Amino acid sequence: MHKKRKLAAVIGAGLSPLFVLGLSVSPASAHGYISDPASRQAQCAAGVVECGSIKYEPQSVEGPKGLKDCAGGHDEWAELRDANRGWNVANVGKTATFSWTLTAPHRTTTWEYFIDGQKIAEFDQGGQQPPNHLSHQVDFKNFSGRQTVLARWNVADTANAFYACVDVNIG
Template sequence: MSRIRATLVATAAAAAALLAPLAAAPAASAHGWITSPESRQGFCAEGATSFDCGEIKYEPQSVEAPKGSTKCSGGSSYTILDDNSKPWPRTTTGTTVTFQWKLTAAHSTASWEYFLDGVLYRTFDGGNKQPPSNVSQTIEGLPTGDHTMLVRWNIADTANAFYSCVDLHVVAGGTDPGDGGTTTPPVTTSPTDPTTPTSPGTCSAAAWSSSSVYLGGDQASYNGQIYRANWWTQGDTPSNTAWGPWTLVGSC
């Protein structure tokens, strides 16, 4: 009997040892990035860089790490975002810039912090409330020249923040790529509001395929409708759900 009891105890201990790392691992969370002016991870997701960004191209919304970092990666595993020797695309703007976030999960927010070339430039109070899915914040008085703006989205009820870096070329008399601080992001692929179906027309987008990989901005046709991918997606049937990976563009 004692031998059986010892065997059971040993088996239980082994099982506990296997489960412990799983219990200690944080739950995967992926929840927001800057889409205008396009951030580094956004350019990666669009395939707009001249180099391979690695895994971040599939998860631009996933740059999450403990609060307090001033790295573009936040100290996460996406260290490619910290490499300033890479030829990151720059957006030409004026001295006033509206930064727009796309949130795939609206976490209660403590604050949004904007760091210009590593120095805190502006803070927006989140009020410990859930923000809308599209957040716009306008920064004024930026100096001319080439700069990198790191934005840190501090979550109210966790120890983590989300990080997004934007590379800018600021010129006097330049334009604001945003829409003046509203909560709707600008449309770069069509002059029509993406949430409003257009009039019926020719279906120019290729048919959606469950095996194809779609990046943010890619279009596909499905059941007589054209949809635009909001972020990286594969195997998700196009539909116009509020938090889904697809947005209805119009009818074929």
């Protein structure tokens, strides 16, 4: 009987790491994206534009802080970089409100908005955790016509940020 218990313990100890590894590879519970006007990844998720795997997790465009990349540095989501993919373009005035849907809010330092690599707006969250839905009103200053707005959500408690691009027609 003692040998059976010892064998069971050895088998259990051997399988435990596999069980733990299996738990750790399950998908993350998401993060956030711009839902209005619809970001490129939101359009992918809604089936407006044919995209790859990002359509299943539009909230997961996460990459190192400091990038200015619609795909957050991920080549598997390269379609988010393609300005000629047929994205719906939102008609906006000289200001627009960008609404975020956060599926897993993180403590946040700043929210930044760029056109052509130039920062046009920044909102300081002060390291606080935002609500699941929030909006920012962005002034487009001297920009007009068709533009791609890159939004960057800088997370306070990791080295990463979340990225979203929205195509707008300013005028």
